[in-house]
Amino acid sequence: xxxxxxxxxxxxxxxxxxxxxxxxxxxxxxxxxxxxxxxxxxxxxxxxxxxxxxxxxxxxxxxxxxxxxxxxxxxxxxxxxxxxxxxxxxxxxxxxxxxxxxxxxxxxxxxxxxxxxxxxxxxxxxxxxxxxxxxxxxxxxxxxxxxxxxxxxxxxxxxxxxxxxxxxxxxxxxxxxxxxxxxxxxxxxxxxxxxxxxxxxxxxxxxxxxxxxxxxxxxxxxxxxxxxxxxxxxxxxxxxxxxxxxxxxxxxxxxxxxxxxxxxxxxxxxxxxxxxxxxxx
Amino acid sequence: xxxxxxxxxxxxxxxxxxxxxxxxxxxxxxxxxxxxxxxxxxxxxxxxxxxxxxxxxxxxxxxxxxxxxxxxxxxxxxxxxxxxxxxxxxxxxxxxxxxxxxxxxxxxxxxxxxxxxxxxxxxxxxxxxxxxxxxxxxxxxxxxxxxxxxxxxxxxxxxxxxxxxxxxxxxxxxxxxxxxxxxxxxxxxxxxxxxxxxxxxxxxxxxxxxxxxxxxxxxxxxxxxxxxxxxxxxxxxxxxxxxxxxxxxxxxxxxxxxxxxxxxxxxxxxxxxxxxxxxxxxxxxxxxxxxxxxxxxxxxxxxxxxxxxxxxxxxxx
Numbered sequence: 001x002x003x004x005x006x007x008x009x010x011x012x013x014x015x016x017x018x019x020x021x022x023x024x025x026x027x028x029x030x031x032x033x034x035x036x037x038x039x040x041x042x043x044x045x046x047x048x049x050x051x052x053x054x055x056x057x058x059x060x061x062x063x064x065x066x067x068x069x070x071x072x073x074x075x076x077x078x079x080x081x082x083x084x085x086x087x088x089x090x091x092x093x094x095x096x097x098x099x100x101x102x103x104x105x106x107x108x109x110x111x112x113x114x115x116x117x118x119x120x121x122x123x124x125x126x127x128x129x130x131x132x133x134x135x136x137x138x139x140x141x142x143x144x145x146x147x148x149x150x151x152x153x154x155x156x157x158x159x160x161x162x163x164x165x166x167x168x169x170x171x172x173x174x175x176x177x178x179x180x181x182x183x184x185x186x187x188x189x190x191x192x193x194x195x196x197x198x199x200x201x202x203x204x205x206x207x208x209x210x211x212x213x214x215x216x217x218x219x220x221x222x223x224x225x226x227x228x229x230x231x232x233x234x235x236x237x238x239x240x241x242x243x244x245x246x247x248x249x250x251x252x253x254x255x256x257x258x259x260x261x262x263x264x265x266x267x268x269x270x271x272x273x274x275x276x277x278x279x280x281x
Numbered sequence: 282x283x284x285x286x287x288x289x290x291x292x293x294x295x296x297x298x299x300x301x302x303x304x305x306x307x308x309x310x311x312x313x314x315x316x317x318x319x320x321x322x323x324x325x326x327x328x329x330x331x332x333x334x335x336x337x338x339x340x341x342x343x344x345x346x347x348x349x350x351x352x353x354x355x356x357x358x359x360x361x362x363x364x365x366x367x368x369x370x371x372x373x374x375x376x377x378x379x380x381x382x383x384x385x386x387x388x389x390x391x392x393x394x395x396x397x398x399x400x401x402x403x404x405x406x407x408x409x410x411x412x413x414x415x416x417x418x419x420x421x422x423x424x425x426x427x428x429x430x431x432x433x434x435x436x437x438x439x440x441x442x443x444x445x446x447x448x449x450x451x452x453x454x455x456x457x458x459x460x461x462x463x464x465x466x467x468x469x470x471x472x473x474x475x476x477x478x479x480x481x482x483x484x485x486x487x488x489x490x491x492x493x494x495x496x497x498x499x500x501x502x503x504x505x506x507x508x509x510x511x512x513x514x515x516x517x518x519x520x521x522x523x524x525x526x527x528x529x530x531x532x533x534x535x536x537x538x539x540x541x542x543x544x545x546x547x548x549x550x551x552x553x554x555x556x557x558x559x560x561x562x563x564x565x566x567x568x569x570x571x572x573x574x575x576x577x578x579x580x581x582x583x584x585x586x587x588x589x590x591x592x593x594x595x596x597x598x
Contacts, residue, residue: 059356107384122379125343125351126347129347129348129350129353130352130354132348132351132352133351136333137355156375162341163341
């Protein structure tokens with residue numbers, strides 16, 4: 001396993017990147033991005049077998065699909081820190097002529113992105129397609145997907161959940177970011193998701209609950225557990241409880257920072273809570 | 282007059298099914314998906330011969346479009362099959378984001394387009410799909426005219442890199458094109474030369490246009506007939522050359538005049554060579570139950586409608 005201190009340092013640096021990216025353009029989605037920083041580090045720096053010399057087909061490597069595309073800051077920072085493109089390019093987030101669009105896209109040719117997402121509910125279907133492609137190619141690698149919890153209100157997810165289980169797509173690990181919050185409030189207030197575990201199990205998924213979704217060690221353990229369950233005719237889901245805005249004291253325990261950037265003063269406070277480790281871009 | 286012979290009426294969807302069967306034998310990357318309409322889309326032979334390359338998605342078209350997009354990652358060439366209504370309007374955002382904007386090599390194959398679907402009525406008779414699809418950046422839109430051309434188009438789009446909307450239909454219609462012509466995407470076909478009026482048709486209306494030209498010819502009116510099987514990209518050259526000669530044009534399609542092929546041609550002509558133009562198309566309305574022939578007559582999309590519009594547009598020269 002990669003040195004845990006390095007993974008923790010990487011997480012801190014990614015948090016700084018997220019905060020600085022959204023602050024610079026006074027837009028973007030820091031809350032969900034911060035909540036998933038540990039997940040992205042675990043996946044990209046510990047779990048996935050990948051080739052950073054990017055090729056769209058991604059044969060014989062693990063693939064990741066981000067369905068809740070609005071948390072692009074954590075995705076972009078992770079890809080850059082992992083070596084898919086220069087970290088300096090994070091400076092162009094949401095600016096005109098940038099490859100780092102507000103929501104991830106293949107359209108500008110950013111290495112590491114295999115599908116455009118942002119309009120919610122579509123990523124799991126795409127991940128299933130990529131998993132089926134791997135099966136046809138006799139490619140033993142794994143497809144990972146991340147969805148938001150509010151996003152489960154989109155009906156297409158349930159078509160995809162039904163299909164993956166019904167057809168035994170068992171080279172797929174879908175993680176749900178259960179932060180309990182969406183734009184208009186908590187998921188309970190907006191539209192209760194009910195018992196997500198029971199729903200996924202009723203649809204035929206193998207479900208892993210991850211209560212410590214902001215702990216690198218716990219995330220890695222769950223992802224390894226998920227991998228061990230593959231190949232048994234069932235897709236695997238990780239229900240990952242996270243804290244939106246994690247690591248920035250004033251952004252936690254509220255949905256207020258879903259899609260709002262910090263001002264100068266707030267940025268300074270947030271950065272003071274997350275020390276520079278690998279060097280700011 | 283060039284004589285076009287009906288080699289035996291057949292449905293364009295069978296052209297798709299037979300084209301897909303051939304692709305199954307010749308191109309190992311081709312895969313097919315269907316949303317519970319295998320029989321309607323004539324996909325059974327492909328499935329029998331390539332069961333591992335077929336995906337029955339169930340009645341979940343949004344998921345089908347997403348899975349198709351994902352299948353391209355790894356080099357597959359997915360052909361999705363369902364009715365035109367469920368291939369476009371129902372799944373517009375999935376096509377827009379996961380296929381068109383993402384630049385995925387998905388072939389969206391749509392049967393039962395237009396009112397010739399018949400008795401099922403307006404819930405299933407989409408007359409807006411060409412407009413929906415041509416509006417998407419990077420989408421190629423093809424509407425072949427008969428069995429042979431649909432088969433040729435199905436085979437041709439597998440070798441073309443990029444998203445394609447392939448539109449065809451339910452009823453048996455005259456099969457008159459020859460397979461040895463092949464299929465060149467974006468290249469209109471001159472079927473009949475003439476000097477008095479240009480008739481540009483697509484899909485089921487191409488045969489009607491030829492029949493109309495025959496009757497007009499007997500009256501001494503020399504109609505030029507062009508088959509525009511590819512609506513986007515539009516072959517402007519063949520249309521401009523014709524209209525510069527004839528001075529007027531009728532467009533004919535089984536679609537709403539808003540958003541259809543005719544609208545694309547009107548825009549192109551107004552930019553390059555403004556000319557009198559008449560639409561043979563539905564007039565911003567929904568269809569209804571009936572036989573295909575009854576509906577094409579009632580909604581003004583057949584030989585007699587083309588003749589009427591041709592006479593009218595010539596007076597506007």
